[in-house]
Amino acid sequence: MIEIANLSMRYGDLLALDSLDLTIERGEFFAFLGPNAAGKTTTIKLLTGLIEPTSGSAKICGYDIQKDPLEAKRRIGYIPDVAEFYDKLTPIEFMAFIAELFQVDHAAAKKRTPELMEQFSLVPYGRQRIENLSHGTRQRLAFASALLHEPEVIIVDEPMVGLDPKNARVVKEELKARSRAGVTIFLSTHLLNVAHELADRVGIINHGKLCALGTVEEIRNGVAGGTGQSLEELFLEITGDEGVE
DSSP states (O other): OEEEEEEEEEETTEEEEEEEEEEEOTTOEEEEEOOTTSSHHHHHHHHTTSSOOSEEEEEETTEETTTSHHHHHHTEEEEOSSOOOOTTSOHHHHHHHHHHHTTOOHHHHHHHHHHHHHHTTOGGGTTSOGGGSOHHHHHHHHHHHHHTTOOSEEEEESTTTTOOHHHHHHHHHHHHHHHHTTOEEEEEOSOHHHHHHHOSEEEEEETTEEEEEEOHHHHHHHSTTOTTOOHHHHHHHHHTSOOOO
């Protein structure tokens, strides 16, 4: 699970995240939405330990990401919108590197690696250098490598970037299956239809403040005249037509 308490982040005079409180339960599929510069990327960087907060805390499965980063990060699978790799490696070599990094049992890694390579259509590219792969193929490798150590929490930033419809469906089905199996999913996306299709709950952030939280139906009930409105219409009303990041 994810526990965020009074989390704030300031960049000079800019308050990018303002006292965020949020709990996401084990097995919950949570979608995080917001317009440009709303605070979504800052939240993800704080959750994954890439930056330190100005104040407040974030815990992954009970481990504080700042005080106990190794234990917290062992439980996270993180897929950024643009993944970084060691480009001189092949996908097979990179998967082996990830297995060693997360101390995955050798037998388990030997079993899971070909399964994930097959699932994400990576087998034909297994022995090519990553630097020669297309953006979509690299993104599929990001998913495969992030799932190799069987994380308890998956944090995904814009998961469909660069994916064709077939592989986008694979990703959606895999994330939903992991959620049903008890894995917590934190998904940041600008595709409101994806959020509506997959998420158990939605959070909408604007100007660093969480301004709506709940199921789509609960958010509808909390907006004057919200009955019958689509998630897009609710989003635009809540954020003041600022668009989606």
